[in-house]
Amino acid sequence: MRFLRDNGLSLAFLAIFLAALVGQSFAGLANTNEELAMHGLPAVGYLEFVTSSDFLVDVAENWQSEFLQFFLFILGTIWLVQRGSPESKKPGDEGVGSDEEQLVGEYARADSPRWARARGVRGWLYANSLLIVMGAVFVLSWFAQSLAGHIVANEENAEHGMPPETWISYVMSAEFWNRTLQNWQSEFLAVGAMVAFAIYLRQRGSSESKPVGTPHGTSSVEAE
Incomplete structure (x- = not known):
């Protein structure tokens, strides 16, 4: 339990x-x-x-857009801020932060993850592991989508008596990017809406919302 x-x-x-x-x-x-x-x-x-490729292309198409969304959001929130949004750091806190703030190296606590104490490549990898994994899943999902979509496209070409196309020509086609950008634009809209709506709207009890009585221009970090 x-x-x-x-x-x-x-x-x-x-x-x-x-x-x-x-x-x-x-x-x-x-x-x-x-x-x-x-x-x-x-x-x-x-x-x-x-x-089948038909099922795989539909699944991978959605996965890659979701992980791209989180990859860009994680990356963007390192350097960009939105005053009043609980999805953002407060203005002035842009950047990766100091070792002391991030509890890494000599500033790691006794209960900190072991790799937080590491230096060099291991320390860098752990400090960026969330972004790396999100980016890797996006790239792999996009590649899987392109391979499955390529197979489906050539099956449809064969049904209509048309010659097969190469993978390169498929991923450069209007059909591929039409499907891809349909997903991307909706994900970016959703993230942007969450960032902006959370400035002025509240949900009591949710960690994605500021406390109900927090002023609009104050982030949840500043309110603590």
């Missing part, structure tokens, strides 16, 4: 994610089989569908 309480937020979102992914797989299978039936083609099974 203590494990569930201490990890409730991550476990809840993991459960929601898995439920949504399974739901997407069944909805996608039904949609695919409806389209196949319209063309007089046999239906595909569940396992065949979830291992």
Whole structure:
């Protein structure tokens, strides 16, 4: 019970994610089989569908935009601030901070992570590990999306008697970037809206909101 309480937020979102992914797989299978039936083609099974390029491209397309969103947000909040937003540091705190502020090297506490005491490459890697992992997942998801999308595009070309295209030509095509930018713009809008709305709006009890009575121009950091 203590494990569930201490990890409730991550476990809840993991459960929601898995439920949504399974739901997407069944909805996608039904949609695919409806389209196949319209063309007089046999239906595909569940396992065949979830291992297909069609399913992978839809999943990876959303993953890469989400991780790009967080990568850019983490990077942006190092150097950029928004007065009054709980999503931002207070004005004047821009930058990576001193070793003393970040509790690294000689300033690490007894209970600090071991790599927080490390110097050189290990210390740099740990100090930037969140950004590195988010960026890596974005790049891998984008690459997976491009490979799966390339296969799907060539399958459609074959159905219409058109010659196959190379991976390079696919990732430079209008179709690929139309799908990609559709996802990116919505993610950037959501982050920007959260940053701005949280200046003036409140949600009592949420760590993503300032305390209800905090002035609009004060960040939650300044209010502490």
